[in-house]
Amino acid sequence: MSEINTQQSFATSGNNENNNYRLPLIAMTTLFFLWGFITVLNDVLIPRLKGVFDLSYTEAMLIQFCFFSAYFIVSLPAGYLVKRFGYKNGVLSGLIIASLGCLMFYPAVVVHEYWLFLSALFVLAAGVTILQVSANPYVAALGDPKTASSRLNLAQALNSLGTTVGPIVGGFLLFGAAGSLTVDAATADSVKIPYLMLAAALLTIAIVFAFLKLPVIKEHNEASECKAQNHSLLEAPHLVMGVVGIFCYVGAEVAIGSFLVNYFADPNIAGLEEHAAAKLIGYYWGGAMVGRFIGSAVLKTVAPSKAVAFNAVSIILLLLLTMSSSGNIALISVLAIGLFNSIMFPTIFSIAIEGLGSLTSKGSGWLCLAIVGGALVPLLQGVVADNFGIQISFLVPLVCYIYIAWYGLNVVKLSQLWQQKLG
Template sequence: MALPPPAESIPTRPAATPGGAAPVYRSALTLLATLFFMWGFITVINNTLLPHLRSVFDLNYTQTTLIESVWFIAYFVASIPSAKLIERIGYQKSLVVGLMVMAAGALMMIPAARIPSYGVVLTALFVVASGITLLQVAANPYVAVIGSPETASSRLNLVQAFNSMGTTLAPLFGGYLILSRSTSGTRLDGAAEMTMAERLADAQSVQLPYLIVAGVLVVLAIVIARFNLPALGTATRRAAAEERKHHSLWRHRNLVFGVPAIFIYLIAEIGVSNLFINFVSAPEIGNISHATASNYLFLLWGGMMVGRFAGSFLMRSIPAERVLAGAAIGAFVVMIITTFATGPVAMWTLISVGLFHSIMFPTIFTLGIRGLGPLTEEGSGLLIMAIAGGALVIIQGWLADLYGLQMSFLLTAACELYVLFYALWGARPVVSGSEPPPTDEQLAV
């Protein structure tokens, strides 16, 4: 499982300022926030790239969603090698390597567009996703342990907000530089078939955006390589092997049902975002071009950003399980309406699902590790690897080919029902078997 490497020594933290964080850590967080922004940004560029590639290569929905499946397979394949690399070369060098791997993948999109080649596109995106996986494994624990332990949650929420900012702005960037500059992006669905010359020109339209992205990644890698990041050895806490062997992850119901909850939720989130532009563009729904539809995708991701702030506020006074249950019910209702309605109603209900999806991943993750005590780190690793569930978005592509794009969203509705089950029952931190119940200290983890 993809776990951060054990630390060799806990660093001595400099005295905190009145604001609660030492200046050196504030500078590091400012820099690291750019990493979260960039991987959120690049991940969501795929949502504008997919309908574009569907037209360029004349793909069916199964082939289109395979592109995103390859992206999430990289999370599963690269997570353990990433953890081993961090253990070998350290956090800072691993961040640099991750950025350079991402830059290399972005540059591979240029020959993929010139050929053009569907296979090379898949390879390039797998390389980019592998670099992002390395950043995820390195940056998340690093942000958690620098600075005061009392403000760890605040720091993680702050950088996650920058991640949401990247996912919100990416559709505008992709819509302007990819879709609005291509024939496939500006024509309406159902228009005349594209000529070979138009397909070739459209394929080459992705070169400039990815060249810009690669340049930004290289600059960021150089900055991080030269920046004096606080050195961390083994700042992540692991229970001794002797202590851990008396506990079992599989006796914690909230984790056992939490891992599939993350896995299944990712199918819903990725399916909606990847097929959004094709759905909204359909004549019976929005009857708009792909470039215009990308502006509505901005609203979907913007709703997720707003929902995270709102959910954080609500959870101060309402139990997280109850908020999660309300979100799952809301998501189920709007997906049923999306499946059977037409026109603006179907379009706006699909957009609104972002608001309900917003809190699901962080809330499921938090509930999943609740009460694990000395097993918290191992449980977190299983939940992180469950992100690979996004690879199964190809199932929705297959359903769209068989029964139509709109009916395929019934799969999303079914995923929301599992999240509801988890919120109402599966998330309860009850330990099964003979293992003693978690202590107050463990429940506070």
């Protein structure tokens, strides 16, 4: 039996529970900030390496493919790791592996081979995957299950702070103060510094977590565990459809962010240089940050499923607007998508694992497995962009959000089917 199943719950009720959980919650939210910063650096890295290695859109999107394919390969083993050794050891493993991935950028720059950059990104993403599998269910369990969506949205707001700061810092470090790709144009020398800094930060945080006392918690009560242990996750339609929902959401969000620099450089949209476009990405992710702080409060009173459906429909309308317009209208409408993306991941995640009992760790692994959408959807959009143009390529994330809207409208019924099976 795993540590999280055999140890007594750390928490007590009332104010003592809140006090016991406050420090662990603060500690875990720092991880959300960090992996947000790391992930969004890809949006700036893509146009940098695209210019250095003279890549097509499809070839450039291999950056996201290698990064997010790690979720597909590592998520299930990470779920078993957390189940067997606990959340804290999962976090430590993720931090160390991610730091190794960052250090691999140095030889990649020296050798100047694209495949080495892709390898480094895969290792980095493997560490981030373990962090995700550990942190998301842990934060969800640190308090009242009824407010799990609110708690995850608060943590994800810190994640969005990282994604907001990331493009600004990354744009300056990768493109230089002048913002021109002509600086070190033939090499990728500017990539070394930000990733070596990240490696140092990751290792420092790992040392802090090694000495930090985190509460050992039960995922769910015994009655819930007994009911769930005789069932398969395939019998939980709200989880299965939620896996598809996470696939679509992450794929669409990453695809949109990955194309923004090149989209804003298009003469029909804004005709901006890379460094100016990179700064605008901060508004896309900054909107998500603002939306998550708002969502953390709103979701205490509004049903999570309704919030998902409303936001998905709003994004569909914004995508149709940016695809059918030009200039500032196209620019502002695509940036506004970030605001409505805000609550998607944590809310879909929390409603998909609701009521899974002892199967929650495995369900979390499934959901993180679906983050592979960030590898496949941008690649598909790259193919469409190469053949039909970058503006038309936004049809790909449009289809994803149509599915998410359907999931939001139907997840309550799907969850009820699972409860009926549990009896």
